[in-house]
Amino acid sequence: MGSIPATRSRFEAVEHKPLGGPFKIEAAYRSDTSEDKVNLGIGAYRDDAGQPWLLPSVAEAKKRMDLPSCTHEYSPLHGIDAFIEPARRLVFGAELDPEIAPFVASMQTVSGTGANSIIAKFLARWIQPQQIWLPAQTWDNHPHIWRQNAPAIQVRDYPYYDQKTCSLDFAGLMATLERDAKEGDAILLHACAHNPTGIDPTEDQWKDIALLCEKKRMFVVFDSAYQGFAFGNLDKDAWSIRHFATHPDLEFAVCQSFSKNLGLYGERVGALHIVTSRNAAPSVALAIRSQLVEIHRGEVSIAPAFGARVATTVLTSEEIFSQWLEDLVFMSGRIKAMRQALFDELVALGTPGSWKHVVDQTGMFSYTGLSTDQVAVMQEKFHIYMLPTGRISICGLRDANVKYVARAIDSVVREGKA
Ligand SMILES: Cc1ncc(COP(=O)(O)O)c(C=O)c1O
Numbered sequence: 001m002g003s004i005p006a007t008r009s010r011f012e013a014v015e016h017k018p019l020g021g022p023f024k025i026e027a028a029y030r031s032d033t034s035e036d037k038v039n040l041g042i043g044a045y046r047d048d049a050g051q052p053w054l055l056p057s058v059a060e061a062k063k064r065m066d067l068p069s070c071t072h073e074y075s076p077l078h079g080i081d082a083f084i085e086p087a088r089r090l091v092f093g094a095e096l097d098p099e100i101a102p103f104v105a106s107m108q109t110v111s112g113t114g115a116n117s118i119i120a121k122f123l124a125r126w127i128q129p130q131q132i133w134l135p136a137q138t139w140d141n142h143p144h145i146w147r148q149n150a151p152a153i154q155v156r157d158y159p160y161y162d163q164k165t166c167s168l169d170f171a172g173l174m175a176t177l178e179r180d181a182k183e184g185d186a187i188l189l190h191a192c193a194h195n196p197t198g199i200d201p202t203e204d205q206w207k208d209i210a211l212l213c214e215k216k217r218m219f220v221v222f223d224s225a226y227q228g229f230a231f232g233n234l235d236k237d238a239w240s241i242r243h244f245a246t247h248p249d250l251e252f253a254v255c256q257s258f259s260k261n262l263g264l265y266g267e268r269v270g271a272l273h274i275v276t277s278r279n280a281a282p283s284v285a286l287a288i289r290s291q292l293v294e295i296h297r298g299e300v301s302i303a304p305a306f307g308a309r310v311a312t313t314v315l316t317s318e319e320i321f322s323q324w325l326e327d328l329v330f331m332s333g334r335i336k337a338m339r340q341a342l343f344d345e346l347v348a349l350g351t352p353g354s355w356k357h358v359v360d361q362t363g364m365f366s367y368t369g370l371s372t373d374q375v376a377v378m379q380e381k382f383h384i385y386m387l388p389t390g391r392i393s394i395c396g397l398r399d400a401n402v403k404y405v406a407r408a409i410d411s412v413v414r415e416g417k418a
Contacts, residue, residue, distance in 0.1 A: 037383040040392035055323035061313035077106020086315035102163035105288035112257025115272035124150035135160035166357035193363025196391035220252035232332030248278035269308025338397040345406030377414040382408035
């Protein structure tokens with residue numbers, strides 16, 4: 001006490017951390033006063049007017065919830081069972097779920113980010129893998145989450161995106177893991193609609209990845225933030241996870257988010273499911289859940305209730321669920337239509353290069369193949385904001401701006417050729 005001069009702060013050594021990734025782009029976009037500006041950095045669905053979209057299924061769920069009389073009690077520490085159970089069923093499907101449920105430790109989390117950080121902490125505490133393998137291109141928060149929550153686990157990259165062909169570097173992925181992954185390492189896989197590349201393995205490739213993970217006894221962490229956004233179909237988008245579940249000895253986790261597929265971004269709705277070997281005693285899953293709860297309690301205690309109640313209403317009412325399926329088809333359909341529109345414009349302009357990857361990629365994002373320098377020109381000259389990696393959010397495209405974006409891409413690509 002008393003050693004800190006009154007005019008000075010003990011925090012003077014704290015360094016300012018500038019915004020990074022999409023948040024930096026968002027801030028730059030907001031301060032741009034040009035009427036032409038286009039935000040292709042956003043990681044949230046936008047309608048054709050560029051506005052956030054309240055899903056009709058979610059609107060209907062809120063109507064049915066009798067909001068004025070909703071109380072605000074604490075949920076149980078592990079979360080709301082009425083939410084967790086249908087959330088788990090959505091991951092594993094009606095057929096597989098009854099068989100697998102006794103072997104799964106599930107809890108409600110603060111959306112997908114919360115699930116990712118809890119599994120990192122849990123593995124660091126209980127399994128201690130030497131390395132966590134992340135795809136070389138991944139959501140920018142993944143390395144951050146692992147370094148912050150599990151500093152003893154070394155973060156490694158496996159090849160994912162082949163710059164030359166704008167497709168999956170499957171041979172590189174397999175060879176690297178085969179050579180460098182150690183028995184017991186952890187690996188992160190995007191269940192579908194890979195962020196940022198928009199490229200997912202094929203079913204045959206998933207089968208090979210599962211076999212390799214089994215052979216190396218790797219612990220798989222599936223990040224499932226876009227179920228329903230790839231094919232517009234919840235079952236097809238869970239294929240990879242359900243396939244891994246057919247290997248009874250493969251133990252893995254699923255970080256499930258409802259931010260994107262229900263448009264509940266700010267409500268922080270998610271779950272973490274850890275699947276144990278089908279040879280494990282059911283007490284193992286219960287013990288795991290008790291330890292997850294222990295970690296969660298020291299972090300945020302209990303996940304927020306409101307959004308989970310909205311999700312529960314959508315998941316458990318037959319009529320609203322059907323509406324949700326339509327909403328998913330609508331959102332993924334608009335994204336596909338915008339991919340096609342951008343592709344058609346680029347082809348019509350005769351823009352040098354092949355642009356087929358724009359329509360072949362899936363989900364919310366596309367890796368355009370534009371270089372960091374070209375991205376800088378897109379921003380400076382055309383007021384079009386995208387990540388320096390060349391990633392665009394297709395949701396930022398709309399009928400009113402797709403021609404403009406295509407002409408800008410055409411211009412920067414030709415400039416590079418000159
Ligand atoms: C791949 C991936 N995982 C997880 C998340 C987490 O989102 P949330 O915390 O909103 O569920 C995101 C969000 O952009 C994402 O792209």
